[in-house]
Amino acid sequence: MLIGAHVSPAGGLPKAVERGVDRGCEAIQIFNQSPRMWRTTPYADEDTAAFKAALAQSAVKAVLIHGSYLLNCASEDRDIRTKSLASLVGSLRAGAAIGAAGVVLHPGSSKGGAAPAAIKRAGATIKAALADSDRCPLHLENTAGAGTTLGRSIDELAALIEAAGADKRLGVCLDSCHLFASGYDIRTRAGMDGLVARVVSKLGAERLGSLHLNDSMTPLGSNRDRHADLGEGELGEAGLASFLGAPALQGLPCVLETPGPDRKGANSSEVALAKRLHKRGVKAYK
Ligand SMILES: [Zn+2]
Numbered sequence: 387m388l389i390g391a392h393v394s395p396a397g398g399l400p401k402a403v404e405r406g407v408d409r410g411c412e413a414i415q416i417f418n419q420s421p422r423m424w425r426t427t428p429y430a431d432e433d434t435a436a437f438k439a440a441l442a443q444s445a446v447k448a449v450l451i452h453g454s455y456l457l458n459c460a461s462e463d464r465d466i467r468t469k470s471l472a473s474l475v476g477s478l479r480a481g482a483a484i485g486a487a488g489v490v491l492h493p494g495s496s497k498g499g500a501a502p503a504a505i506k507r508a509g510a511t512i513k514a515a516l517a518d519s520d521r522c523p524l525h526l527e528n529t530a531g532a533g534t535t536l537g538r539s540i541d542e543l544a545a546l547i548e549a550a551g552a553d554k555r556l557g558v559c560l561d562s563c564h565l566f567a568s569g570y571d572i573r574t575r576a577g578m579d580g581l582v583a584r585v586v587s588k589l590g591a592e593r594l595g596s597l598h599l600n601d602s603m604t605p606l607g608s609n610r611d612r613h614a615d616l617g618e619g620e621l622g623e624a625g626l627a628s629f630l631g632a633p634a635l636q637g638l639p640c641v642l643e644t645p646g647p648d649r650k651g652a653n654s655s656e657v658a659l660a661k662r663l664h665k666r667g668v669k670a671y672k
């Protein structure tokens with residue numbers, strides 16, 4: 387497993403690598419644009435070259451791009467879907483330019499409409515984005531199930547992938563906080579075994595693309611998306627170790643998106659804690 391954190395690329399793309407190295411990351415996640423804006427600016431060739439050079443000299447082995455929070459590929463509003471498509475294509479092209487392991491996308495929300503119709507719309511938008519980009523994988527992230535968000539279960543992720551044409555570039559990003567909040571008890575061996583069995587039967591193990599590691603401020607099945615620092619939430623250190631130890635998840639990039647001590651994200655001691663919990667989890671499985 388490649389453990390790391392979400393970092394800022396402020397000051398230029400190579401700065402993201404520097405911040406990752408400072409935190410002891412083996413994987414990093416960045417936004418390719420402001421997460422609260424529609425506008426995407428393609429990377430200049432010199433920026434991607436500088437980024438790749440910095441990366442090659444570092445211990446960072448995988449990079450993820452997180453799509454903008456504004457996207458709703460499932461929106462009933464055609465204008466929102468068009469903007470979402472353009473933004474997603476921008477992220478996928480940026481991902482291809484920097485050799486990202488994947489773009490992570492929140493699949494969208496039905497906003498109260500029927501879920502099957504919303505899944506169909508999301509699938510069509512995602513399919514169009516894949517057709518207008520190449521190489522970079524797209525990881526649909528499971529959600530906490532707040533409101534009418536799509537992707538609250540492995541079955542729903544499978545339906546979204548199916549609706550998007552089941553392209554080989556499609557995978558999933560599993561977020562520990564979201565899994566727990568949507569009702570998967572990942573704190574236990576039985577809970578993890580059940581989850582992995584569902585993933586294998588519904589998606590296929592090859593669709594496992596990346597992981598987000600967050601503790602959860604809210605209880606099992608609360609359907610609320612509130613990240614906590616590792617060990618400070620309802621999952622706790624033992625619960626997180628159980629998640630990290632599952633054999634099916636080994637080898638994946640795994641990034642922290644925790645608030646952090648200064649609310650600036652995970653620091654080096656939290657990344658180190660994640661690595662220790664991973665070792666503990668793997669050992670428990672042996
Ligand atoms: Zn996440």
Ligand SMILES: [Zn+2]
Pocket residue numbers: 561563564611612613
């Ligand atoms: Zn979240």
